[in-house]
Amino acid sequence: MDSRLISVDRWAQGSQVYFLTHLHADHTKGLSSTWARGPLFCSRLTAKLFPFKFPDLDLSLLRILDIGRWHSLSLVSHSGSETTFQVMAIDADHCPGSVMLLFRGEFGCMLYTGDFRWEATSERAKKGRDMLLSALKDDVVDTLYLDNTYCNPSYDFPSRQLAAQQVIDIIVSNPEHDIIIGIDTLGKEDLLLQISSVLKIKIWVWPERLQTMHLLGFRDNFTTNSTLTRVRAVPRYSFSIDTLEGLNTSHPTIGIMPSGLPWVRRPVEQNGDIFGSFLRNRYKRGKCSAQGEIQTLERIHQYMYSVPYSDHSNFAEIEDFVKLVQPTNLKGIVSSSSCYVEPIYYFGRLCGANQSTSQLRNRHKRKGSDEMVGTVCPDASYGDNNFVGSERKRGKTLKVKFSGVRLSRLSILRRKNHRGAKIVENNSDDQNS
């Protein structure tokens, strides 16, 4: 195997260039302040945020990818000859600085989404769509590496704007309560800004988070002075039902957990086999009651609400994206999702891949319970199967263009809680493809 590689969200030794889609922990596992394995390409905003996460990292290693512009890079091949490839960063609308990466070179055309939200109503996603289509022109994506976090038809949550309004409604309907909202060290800024601007209040954040907010340009909406506001955003894992019960002994307090995961697991039996488990969808996107109330929020405890505010795409959005890209091959970048099944299972009809849904279903059934694949929603609708052929005009172009010149492939890591891929200059070792 050639040691000269291109790695995306993967930090092991042996690559010549490294790419980071965004700064969430599951994409930086293996990266540390002492990391020095080569140039590291990321968006300008991610580079700006780097010192917060990795204070001692040698910043001279960072290389900026301007969004929407092709960058040409050179690699020295195993034989010593120089080869070039191009890469473009496209806004992933996931968290500050997050990008998808579109590669093209001798290895073909590959799109790595990182984590992304593909909301039809989002201006940023619309810009991303235009950027992607204009970058692709008549090219076809050989392999789409897809954020499949919620790649299951059960995941049918609303837009972030709608979910944010639900959070606001909870706050307004509990005027005597303190409110705490669980967030990560990066992401959900738009939710907090919407709350702040609609309710005309500041939101408390912890000191490091305030620094991040200031760096992102949000100077007026946040404070570390808890006497100025009843709404606090706290680290997601720092509060629990126990914490809330403790807080309620001194002051009425409501907790809100924004997440795309308001689901219940339960085992499913099909034809005598335990076919996996499926996630019972308690909420339907945008469904309204007779009173106009959106039925997507749940009080999971006397003091705790779960609101389906997600920075990942829901199933319908993922499907829209795959329809738009029409890749030849499709692979998920998440192998630890609670309902993981290879995305090709659902979207094979939209791709040029040779794996049929039934083949995949059989394969999943054969896998043991210790495998990370195999949880399938048995009542899923697979839609119209007439897609292949009729809507894959660009796929035909690909076959002509790349026939016989494919030199590389991407291999996906299947380690739990770790995402990433590397492009390998190798056309003989296929055990991971």
Ligand SMILES: [Zn+2]
């Ligand atoms: Zn992320």
